[in-house]
Amino acid sequence: MKPEKKSLFIFLGTIFLCVLFSILAYFWDTPRQIFQKKTVPSPLLAFGETGKILRKLGSISPVENKQMPSSLTTNPVEFLRRASREKDKWLLLERFERYKDSGIFGYIEMKSQEPAVRFKIEVMKNGSWVEQVSSQITAKKVGYSFFIDIDSIDPELRFTFHNKEYPIYIYGVGFIKNDHHPLVFNDQIGYASFFQSSESNIVTYTKSGAAIGPLQETSHLTANLSFQKQTSVGISKYHKKQGSTPIDAIASRDHPLLNQLIMTDETLAAISIAKIPLLAIDIDNDDLYSEKYGILTNYDGHGREWERLGYARFFKDGQPVFSTFSGVRLQGGDPGREQGLINLRLYFREEYGTSQIESDKILNGSVKIIKRLAVKQSEWKEWPLNSPISYAVTRKAGGLAPATEMCLLYLNGEDLGLYYMVPHLGEKQVKIMLPEEDYQYFRIRGTQHDADWHFFSDFIETIKQPEIIDESYGSQLFDLENLVQLIFSYIINATGDFCQGVLLKGSSSDSRYFWYGWDFDHSYVDVPVEITKTENKSGERWEQSPSFAGFLKDDQGRKPHHCLRVNLFKRLLNEDPEFREKIKHLFTSTINHRVTREFIAQLLDYYQQILTAVDYPGGDEYIGILRTFFAERIPFLLNEMEQHYPTDPAIVCEVTSDTYPIIVDGYTKEGPYYGYYFPGSILTVTPGDSDEVRYWLVNGKHTLKQHIALSISSGQECRVHGVN
Helix, strand or coil: CCHHHHHHHHHHHHHHHHHHHHHHHHHHHHHHHHHHCCCCCCCCCCCHHHHHHHHHHCCCCCCCCCCEECCCCCCHHHHHHHHHHHHHHHCCCHHHHHHCCCCEEEEEEEEECCCCEEEEEEEEECCEEEEEEEEEECCCCEEEEEEECCCCCCCEEEEEECCCCCCEEEEEEEEECCCECCEEECCHHHHHHHCCCCCCCCEEECCCCEEECCCCCCCCEEEECCCCECCCCCCCCCCCCCCCCCCCCCCCCCCHHHHHCCCCHHHHHHHHHHCCCEEEEEECHHHHHCCCCCCCCCCCCCCHHHCEEEEEEEEECCEEEEEEEEEEEECCCHHHHHCCCCCEEEECCHHHCCCCEEHHHCCCCCCCEECEEEEECCCCCCCCCHHHHHHHHHHHHCCCCCCCEEEEEEECCEEEEEEEEEECCCHHHHHHHCCCCCCEEEEECCCCCHHHHHHHHHHHHHHHCCCCCCHHHHHHHECHHHHHHHHHHHHHHCCCCCCCEEEEECCCCCCCEEEECCCCCCCCCCHHHHCCCCCCCCCCHHHCCCCHHHHHCCCCCCCCCCCHHHHHHHHHHHHCHHHHHHHHHHHHHHHHHCCCHHHHHHHHHHHHHHHHHCCCCCHHHHHHHHHHHHHHHHHHHHHHHHHHCCCCCCEEEEEEECCCCEEECCEEECCCEEEEECCCCEEEEEECCCCCCCEEEECCEEECCCCEEEECCCCCCCEEEEEC
């Protein structure tokens, strides 16, 4: 071969080999990429229902996405991102696309001390359990992705773990379903909610997760998912990016929203003089009624993305109190929203121009500033003032409850009627109202699971024990005075559905837990009888629960109440005789000197004037019902105490004087005083001015003592008169 041809041959051969090796190199890695578009990258794809689906679609081969050690369990956002990434990978399977609308994508992080512990997940279908996934748990914390082939929004799942000696540790579980809000369970409250239908002794809770088992061969854990439909979120025309970008030209008096105001300041001022305080809120109509992003048409929308720009003006006695832009959202839970109740919440933010409102300009008895203001109407037309009145009674009894202010609400010029304003008791607002410490904040609402109580875990284990609990122990952990005052308010107001509110604890080592009450709308009215019609009437209105009978009965052998504070109070009453005796006298002191007949009369007079001013239908009848309720309620409660302690009947003590004021039990009285006292208590009387009373007549007997301390005994009179 000639040298020239040989060189050309070598050159062409070299080029061929380069191309060949390039192709081989390309396809050495490319099949993985190509194959990934045809399969599902999950360690569980070869098992259960998922595997069946994929086998129908084509062959199953090894996958790229093996189990990966995970450290993302403490952040729900990252947890969802990981689950979402897994979901996106699943959808790479072209023929698997048809399942994406009906299936549920899941993700679970676990580890096991035992080697290769088998587990499986099943779903209830047509009355039987159908296996969805099956795999082995390793000694490392690993994230497992899986698919549940079911279209239900509330499927029932069953988990089976074959661990024999050591528990399985779960660090997080997440589920994603198209067009629904994702579900994440990654803390003690979440796990308790997720496994609530399982046997309680199977699952225990740690600070970082849930420990499962070890289990018997026949033991399973069941869980019910409950997906909520995810509505479309639109953007207010005044936001470039809802919820994070400041509003354009917000400080300008030429803002478009100001040009749409229907009612003038002069009109609002005149109405507030003629009637009661008035709040006017103006919002662009699209932000209220748009099909895509109106907050009234999408009443189930929650969160910052459903906050809209409004302009709020508040007038009282003809004077403007504030006029400012604010964020506006719907307030309250879904049942009220579904029923058409329009309750609103105002957010004062720097980006809107005003970050706070001085609370004493709005709410009598409030403190500091308001950053979030709820504007609420009554849930029931026939009972318009239950929350404001019961809050006032609670505060008078010494409990913590928010201050309120009645107003007429005008929304875009439309008179929506009688409302009340109240601070929205979120964490930030409560900490502003109670600035003494940086309190831990825990919201209590509805039935509580044991895991909810990890917030005060140093107590929950003890309260479950059979040992005696006394006042000295309870007072180490709880502000028992706060507890007693709040429960007294429930009893006086007959507040059903009362296990709600805020639990707080300071950061200092000697700080004790205490409660801030809210949501007392079930006061005075027997809701199951009169509103929902689910029960038949039993007894008179003033005999309804909660009352002393429910708190003082011996409940041994019964299931504990779901409300921790009730269990604590009951145990103290039943197990500490000294505490029970103290409560008896504290209650009479509360009705004698705090929630008095005079206070109730003045309170109801005040609210009757408001109802009259706005021509509220049935207002006089409503106030009349409450007057009868309070007049009968106190004797009824005292009679219950006599029956259930037991104790001798209370004695009515009378204290009068030729001159006033006088001081009874440390409280100043400007006129004749009448109070209830159980035998064993002490009535103390002191002149307001030592020069005004020359001597006292105590049960008709003359004494020169200026300071009277009369021991109350059964069958004896209790009359004291000061002589000038």
